[in-house]
Amino acid sequence: MSEPSPASTASTAASRATIVDVAKAAGVSRQTVSNALNRPDRVAAPTLERVLDAVERLRFTPMVSAQQLRRQRASAAGFEVNPSHQGRLGHILDEFLVELTVDAPRHGIHVVAFAPDPTDVVAGYRQTLASGLVDGFVLADTRHGDPRPDWLLAHEVPFVSFGRVWDRPELTRWVDVDGRAGLRAAVAHLADRGYVHVGFLGWPAGSPVGDDRRAGWVDGLAAAGLTTSPDEAEEAVQDLDEATGAAGRLLDRLGAVRRPAGSTAVVCASDLLALGALRAVRALGLEPGRDVGVVGFDDTDVAAAMQLTSVHQPVADAARAAWRMLLAPAGTPPVAQLLEPTLTVRASSTPG
C-alpha cells in the first residue's frame, strides 16, 4: 500500500512476468500469447503448448488493470455493505456476500465492496461505476420505494437483486427466497409432528415480506387440514419484549395451557419473534417443543444457540443464481427466481 522500498520493488519487479516475457520465452509475438490465453482455438496446437508452457514456467498472471483498460470492462460487480446491522437481514447479507465472493472466480470476475454515502443513496453506485471499478451491481435489501433500482434502470446499468424488487418485479432480475413456501413447510412439519393448533406471530401488516410469510402460514393450515382459524395470529415489531408480550397473548388465545402437551405451536416471521415465543412459553411454565412447538425464520445464530427450529435460506444457491442472472447475455429479458427454503429442525419442534 505504501510506496514499496527499493528492495521490495526490485524483488517484485523480478518476480512479475509480463506478456512480453512470455512471448520471448515462447519465441512468439505478444499477441499470440494473448490469443493463446483468450482465444486458444485460433492458435495452432504446437504453438499453444509452447506458450502455455512458458506461462506456467514464468507463473504469468495477466495484470487485471491492463485488461480492464483495454477491454473497457471491469469484470467486477459492486456490493454495498451496510454498517447498520439492524435486525433480521444483517447476517444473512454478510453470508450472501461471502457466497458471492466464493462463486465469483468461476466466472472470471471479482467483488468490490463499497459503503453507502449517508447523504445520497445512489452516490456509492454512481462513483463506483464512474471510476470503472465495476460494471454492474448486486443489490440486496431492496426496500419499498428504493431509488436504486430506478436509478440503475435509467442508466442502463446491469444489476441483479437478492430479494424481490417489489416495486418493479417485472423489469429487473432478482432472486429471492420463497418465504411463503418456508412458512408452509414449517406448518406442514409441525402438523407432521402432531401439533394441531398452530398460531402465527408476525410483523404488523403492510410489509411485503411479512405479509408473504403470513400467507404461507394460512396456506399451510389449509394444506395440513388443521382446524386452527387463520385469525389466530398476533403481531409485534422486531423487538424482544414486544414479541414476548404478543406471543403471550397468542398462546392465551390458542389455549396453550389447557390443551394437551404437544398440541399447540407457533410459527414466526423471524427468529427474534420466535425467541419471544420461547420466553412466553417458558413464562407459562411450559417447555418449548415438548409442550408448545415454536418455529422461527432465518436460522440465525440465535436459533442455533436456542435450539430453535427455523426456516433456513439457501444463501449459496441465491448467490449462484445472482451471478447467473447478472452475467446473462445482453438482451436476455429480465428473469426472476424464487428459491425454496429448507427447515432446520431442532428441539423447539420436538414434542413429547
Add this chain to the structure above:
Amino acid sequence: MSEPSPASTASTAASRATIVDVAKAAGVSRQTVSNALNRPDRVAAPTLERVLDAVERLRFTPMVSAQQLRRQRASAAGFEVNPSHQGRLGHILDEFLVELTVDAPRHGIHVVAFAPDPTDVVAGYRQTLASGLVDGFVLADTRHGDPRPDWLLAHEVPFVSFGRVWDRPELTRWVDVDGRAGLRAAVAHLADRGYVHVGFLGWPAGSPVGDDRRAGWVDGLAAAGLTTSPDEAEEAVQDLDEATGAAGRLLDRLGAVRRPAGSTAVVCASDLLALGALRAVRALGLEPGRDVGVVGFDDTDVAAAMQLTSVHQPVADAARAAWRMLLAPAGTPPVAQLLEPTLTVRASSTPG
C-alpha cells in the same frame, strides 16, 4: 457485466468524460488536468480553477484501471472472507469488513473481497496480488501456526492483521482488542454491582485468546479485592450443552443456591459460554442478574436477544487503526495496537 447493448454503449460513451475532454473544455493540455488533480500546488490558481470547473461540469471521474496501470499500484487491499462461519469470530469479522469498507474512501483506496482456496491457504493471496488487483492485505483470524504471515513477510507484501499475530508479534503490524482488559472490566463492573463471588467459565487452557481472557479475570479479582479464589473456574468447548454442564458445576462450586441473591456471578470467555451459564442459572430456579450475574464476550446478536451483558469489541476503531498501520510510510517499523473494549450492560448483570 454482459456485453452492453449498442444503445447502452452509446449512452455510456456519451456520458463518460475522459481527461482529454476536460483538457479541451478547460483549454489546457491533459497533463495539466492531471496535475490539477494530483499536484494542485504545481498549477497556477486561475488555471486550477478553470480545470476544476471543467471537471465538475463534465462530472469527470478518473478511470481507476488507467491510474492503476500507470502508477503500478492498485490502491486496494484484499480481505479474505471465509464461508465457514463457525462460532465466535464469524460476525465480528463481517462487521470488521464493513467498517474497513466504510473507512476506505478516506484513504483513496478500496477493498477487494476474495475467498480462500480450500486446497491452498495462500493461493488466494498469491493470485489476487499477482493479478495486480491489490497491493496489500488485511488479515483476520490468524491462527497459531498460520502460514499466511510468513508467506507475506517473505514476499515483502504489506499487510496488517486484525488480531494478534501470535507467532510473530514483533515482525508484523497488528491491531487487536485487549480481551484481558475486557474481562478485567467485566469483573470490576460485577464487583461494582455488588456481586462478590465471581467465577470464570472459559475454554480449555492452551488457546492464546482464551488464556488471555482468563488472565483478565484473575486480574479483575485482585483489583476488586474479591475473595473468590482464582481456581473458581470451569472449562468447556464452544458448545451449548457442554457449556451448560460446565456452568452448572461452576455454580455448584460457587455455592450459588445457598448464597444471597445478587452475590454470585460468572464471567465468560464468549457469549455462547455465557448462554450456557444463563441456562444453568435458570435450571437452578434462579434468575440471571437478580440472583446470579452473567457476563459474556463479543456482544453478539445472541447477547442482545438474551439481555446478556457482554464485552464489546470496538470494531470500527480496529478498522481505522488497521488502515493507518497498513498505509504507514514504507520503512516504518512494525507497530501494534491493543484496543480497549467496552462493556454493554444489560439485565444479566443487574442484581435485585
Add this chain to the structure above:
DNA sequence: CTGAAAGCGCTTACAG
C-alpha cells in the same frame, strides 16, 4: 495461423 500497429486513459519525469 501469426505478427505489426494502434490504442484503452491515465501519470510522470523532463524540457521549455
Add this chain to the structure above:
DNA sequence: CTGAAAGCGCTTACAG
C-alpha cells in the same frame, strides 16, 4: 507554470 513525449500491460481488428 505548462505541455510534448513516453509508456504502464494488455487486446483487438487487421494484414499478411
